[in-house]
Amino acid sequence: MRRSLAIALSGAALLAGGAFAAGFWARSLPPLPDPAALPYSIEVVGREGRLLRPYATGDGRWRLKAEVSDVDPRYLAMLIAYEDRRFYSHRGVDPVAVVRAAWQWAAHREIVSGASTLTMQVARLLEPRSERTLGAKLRQMVRAIALERALSKDEILSLYLSLAPYGGNLEGVRAASLAYFGKEPKRLSRAEAALLVALPQSPEARRPDRHIDRARRARARVLDRVAEATGIPADEVAAAKAHPVPAQRKPMPALAPHAADQAVAAAPDSRRIELTIDERLQRALEILARDRADTFGREVAVAIVAVEHASGEVLARVASPDFFDKERAGQVDLTRALRSPGSALKPFIYGLAFEDGLAHPETLIDDRPARYGSYAPENFDSTFQGTVPVRRALQLSLNVPAVALLERVGVARLTARLSQAGGGMVFPKGEAPGLAMGLGGVGVTLTDLTMLYAGLARQGMTVPLVERRSDKALARPPSRLLDRVAAWYVGHVLSGTPPPDNAARNRIAFKTGTSYGYRDAWAVGFDGRRTIGVWVGRPDGAPVPGILGRTAAAPILFDAFARTGDLPAPLAAAPKGAILSANGRLPLPLQRFSADGEGVRPRNRVRIMFPPNGARLELATADGRLEPVALKIAGGVEPLTVLVNGVPQQRASGRMLSFDPMGPGFVRLTVVDGKGTADSVMVRLQ
Missing domain, CATH: 2.60.40.10 (Immunoglobulins)
Known part of the structure; x- marks a missing residue:
């Protein structure tokens, strides 16, 4: 007994002496790797800092940087109680633990507990070594003392939270929590926190996806020791032990995958990229797009763009129903694909007519057979409504009145105005703009079309859509689409468009469109806060018989507004100069539209x-x-x-x-x- 005690004391003295000699030894050691230069996973985050999509490091590891504020305080308390009770009082080396380790070494002739503090474990993670020798332990002590001199306690703890191994390619508590629980470690149950404390001690042997019984036993030991140290009630400990252990890993988050990939490609050296996307709304609209696409058939896709029209920030962008669905060409960005808008451009024709003084929402206009050279437009149902107010002609999406107005406004002027406002109009190769443009004879992307409708909501001024926060300072100034009165007229008319079945009236201003041959179905609408655009069709551009903007895209549009979580915000009030009169009180030339003027x-x-x-x-x-x-x-x-x-x-x-x-x-x-x-x-x- 005396011999063991003597050996223990001498071992303790040796360890303590090594600790006190750290300042001399440290000078001969190479510097530790700079924590700031460690290869962390790239993180793409949304508007509130919530993770949208992480990317593995170059060697395939999930290593997500974590701060003390990123984790549940209950987990931190459990970690310190189990691993290093005197973490906040020692200077990197715990003398009490050193004496205990020396005693165990003397008694067993090998290192049993090791006296490792959390700081020493961080030192080992920064400078990995496989051997468990006295020399290696002394080196960790020297490194730990140096770390304590250079960093605060929270900074050291943050390094542990970022680097601790959890089995396989998981490093850091955030990666482990996402992989095993499908959530960030901000809110953890006692059972979840105990499992995350237990795994780094033997990450491969305790991986719950491979050794679930060992993981359960290790979690129980953590719960027992922490309960003994902190006085957790026995019934709560028993409930935590009975909680299921996850048997398999969950996939890492992959929200807004197209936007994330494009952002990373644009800034490959950034470790953290901030997008304007709202994580909650993005998730809701991805589910909506996936569910609705399935009702149309395996080859039909849905794309959705939601923007805050005051700022131009993209709140959600669903570029395909499923990024990994090959049958639907899931990795093709359908929000940026050129498609025929059908009747979705008509509001801008009417807007220019309002601006030019050619018409007013209450102006009467003829919906009768007409011919423009060899071009004779017809309505979708091959019928004619006769003489109708311009308001009704737009709400019913009548083709003949729209073409008559476009002929007076001028195709070139409409094209120039839309392009000037930021909407890229692409015409078929070798074709000049013609009257058919008003019925969809042009290519436009869902993103640009949504931006143009946001311009209507902004009282006639468009702003470029912004998805990366770093691009806001580089965005071009607002561009003129229409004057305020004309834009308000259009929005006021569209707010009265009959909604889909079972949808509330007069909540949003919206317009639908169906391209020739049933290839594209559109619905774009806005309230006083947001603009949302929806496209439905096949990625390869093949026809989808019977698909219509009103029956396919419009219900998704109204559902998307419902999933924002807010009631639609009221549209802007009538601006100064708007004429709110019945037809008979309008100036004579505005009472009835004539094709020749x-x-x-x-x-x-x-x-x-x-x-x-x-x-x-x-x-x-x-x-x-x-x-x-x-x-x-x-x-x-x-x-x-x-x-x-x-x-x-x-x-x-x-x-x-x-x-x-x-x-x-x-x-x-x-x-x-x-x-x-x-x-x-x-x-x-x-």
Whole structure:
């Protein structure tokens, strides 16, 4: 007994002496690897910092960086109680544990407990060594003392939480919690916390996916020791022991996989990439897309984009129902695929007509057979509605009125305006823009179409969609799509579109579209906060007989809004200048639309002589105010009415008229005479 005690004391003295000599020995050792330079997994996170998708390191390990604030306090308390009770009081080496280890070494002639503190374990993880010798233990002590001098306790603990092994290619408590429990370690049960404490002691021998009984026994030992140290009630310990141990690993999170892959490709050197995507909404819409795609058949896919239209931030982007589904070409990004929008571009035709003073939502327009050269548009059901208000023509998506308005607005002007606003319009190779563009004869992506509709919600100004937070500072300034009044007219009309069956009316403004041959079904809509776009079709572009925007895409759109978790926000109030009148109270030229603009052209038709169409006018100021802009009119019958961007300004009997400019920008000027004939020009004020 005396001999063992002497050996123990000498061993303790040796270990203690090694600890006190750390400052001298440390100078001869190479520096520890820099913790900041360790190869951690790339993490793509959402708008609230929640993990969307991690990527394994180059050697195939899941090593997710963890801070003390990332884990459940109950787990931390259990870890310290089991591994290192005096963690917050020692300086890297625990003298009490050293004496205990020396005694055990003397009694058994081998290292039993090792006296390892959490700091020493971090040192071993930073500088892995396989041998369990006295020299190796002294080296860990030296390294631990150096770590304590350089880092705070929380920094050391964070390194342990990031580097501790949990079996296989799992390193760190976050990777283990995700793999075994399918969640971050922020909230853990007592049974889960005990298992995570037990595994690093012998990670391969206790892996629950391979040795579930050993994992259960190791968890029980942790629970017993912690209960003894902290006084956990026996019934709670028994309940934790009875809790099932996970028998297999769960897949790592893979939300927004297309967005994550694209973000990593754009910033391959970043370890943490922040997206604007809302993790909860992304998960809900991925489930929605997967469930709805299954109802259409194995080869049909669904794509969804949701944006916050005030900022342009992408809240969710479901680019395919299942990233790993080869039959649906799951790795193809269908939110960025060029597709025919069908009737989904019609709102912008009407918007330009409103802006130009050609029509008002209550203007009457004919839905009758018409021909434009060799082109004779027909409605989807091959019927005609006769004379209807423009509002109803848009809500019913009638083709003939839309083409008539497009012919007056101009295809080139519509194309230029949409492109100027950021919407990339792609026409078939070798084809020039034509009237068929209004019915889907152009290619557009779901992302761009959603951005354009968000411009309607933003009162006529588009902002580029942003998905990576680092791109916000580089985003271009807002672009003009429509003037405020015209954009509000469109949104107000679309809010009255009949919704799908069993959906509430007047909650969102939306429009559907179906491309020629039943290849693409669309629905895009907005409330006062968000804009969501939905596309349904086959990734290879093949027809899907009977697929329609109204019956296939619109129900998904309304369901997507329901899954945001909020009631639809109210649309913006009518802006200044909007005319809220019945047809009979509108200015005469706005009461009924005529395809030629004037019905029977009088010989003495009204004309704007100045400024000419396309002119650039310099704004003048007097006493700090913008001076009126003069107009010179010829022909027509008095009285004359001036409309600025479709809003009546004044009636006068003279030929020299004027209007008060609001500021720099494009302005559509229209003059209407007493017989209802009109002339219009577009000028730029600067």
